[in-house]
Amino acid sequence: MTGAARRVLIADDHPVVRAGLRALLEGASDLDVVAEAGSGEEAVRLALELVPDVVLMDLRFAGTISGIDGVEAIRRLADEAPGMPVVMLTSYSGRADVVRALEAGARGYVLKAGPPEDLFRAVRSAAEGGLGLAPEVVGDLVGQVVSPAPELTHREREVVRLMADGYSNRSIADALYLAEATVKTHLVRIYRKLGVDNRAAAVAEAVRRGLLELT
DSSP, rough: OOOOOEEEEEESHHHHHHHHHHHHTTTSSEEEEEEEEHHHHHHHHHHHHHOOOOEEEESSOOOOOSOOOHHHHHHHHHSSSOOOEEEEEOOOOOOOHHHEEEHTTTTTTTTTTTTHHHHHHHHHHTTTTEEOHHHHHHHHTTTTTOSOOOOHHHOHHHHHHHHTOOOOOHHHHHHHHHHHHHHHHHHHHHHHHHHOHHHHHHHHHHHHHHOOOOO
16 A cells, blocks of 8 residues: 555554554555554544544443543544545444444444454555444344334435445445445435435444345
């Protein structure tokens, strides 16, 4: 991969986990860990100060009663630094946790027990404006339909599928032989039909309603 390395902030309450993540990420030539945070509050402070390309955020921080969890940290970053990509890294893959994180604005959701390739893919996709979900996470959501699915056209389903695979708008346009402006138009319609206002929430809603056909 060419160009400057992607700058990553690691936020996890376990020093050993942070050390392992740093070693793993810095083993990739295109990734560079710029700082570590041990709490949700510290993660928000450092993210605003350093403006990393991606924040790798733990879902739950232990050791403090009044502290904020990863989802609340994402919400605060969404308010104070809109557009900053955050990938949730956790041991939990339950539907409720995944939906909470994605609706808060997370660009990815990866399991700590998953293969390193899932982590790399999610971080890189988030940095490029896409979305990265571990296969296990998508599998947990699919089939748990709680309301009738809205009507999406075949093309709209293709766009959602590519978003779920971590494609950026430009990559979707290339894959479907469309203009990037056309992809943006599809996104506006998809958001309206699914009742959401961002790509992460769109994918969360689509998989929750069983609209994605996984292979």
